[in-house]
Amino acid sequence: MKKLFLILILFLPIVGLAQTANKYQVDRAKLFSDYVAKNMELTEEDTAFIHQVFLDRVVNASKKIRGKGLSQDQKREIYTEEYVNAKNKLTDRFGKKMANKVMSLSNKARKEADTN
Numbered sequence: 001m002k003k004l005f006l007i008l009i010l011f012l013p014i015v016g017l018a019q020t021a022n023k024y025q026v027d028r029a030k031l032f033s034d035y036v037a038k039n040m041e042l043t044e045e046d047t048a049f050i051h052q053v054f055l056d057r058v059v060n061a062s063k064k065i066r067g068k069g070l071s072q073d074q075k076r077e078i079y080t081e082e083y084v085n086a087k088n089k090l091t092d093r094f095g096k097k098m099a100n101k102v103m104s105l106s107n108k109a110r111k112e113a114d115t116n
Contacts, residue, residue, distance in 0.1 A: 021055055025055065025058045025059050028054075028058050029051055029052075029054040029055035029057075030051060031113055032050075032106040032110065033047055033050045035105060035106070035108070036050055036106055037050070039105050040101065040102070040105070046094075050090070050102060053090060056085075056086070056089075057083070057086040060085070061079055061082045064082075083103070087099055087103050090103065
């Protein structure tokens with residue numbers, strides 16, 4: 001029983017740390033949410049929600065791809081899946097029209113950042 005308890009105590013922080021976003025992921029989500037907030041009139045609460053949606057999108061895609069040796073097509077499927085998940089979360093909160101605008105602006109921010 002003591003060994004099981006000790007293993008759980010040692011294992012839980014590893015699981016918790018594995019699910020946190022790294023600096024690149026946080027910066028990437030911030031880039032997207034800041035660009036959207038700059039181009040739309042959003043409250044701080046809405047901006048924070050959008051940031052969390054984009055952070056979840058980046059982190060989840062990374063978890064599904066990293067270290068798995070996937071092909072470009074498989075990676076594209078994962079990115080598409082995460083895009084749809086993010087869009088659904090935004091649609092639930094803001095409606096379809098505004099969600100489309102947010103996703104469009106985030107794509108524009110990504111393209112601008114990737115070309116610089």
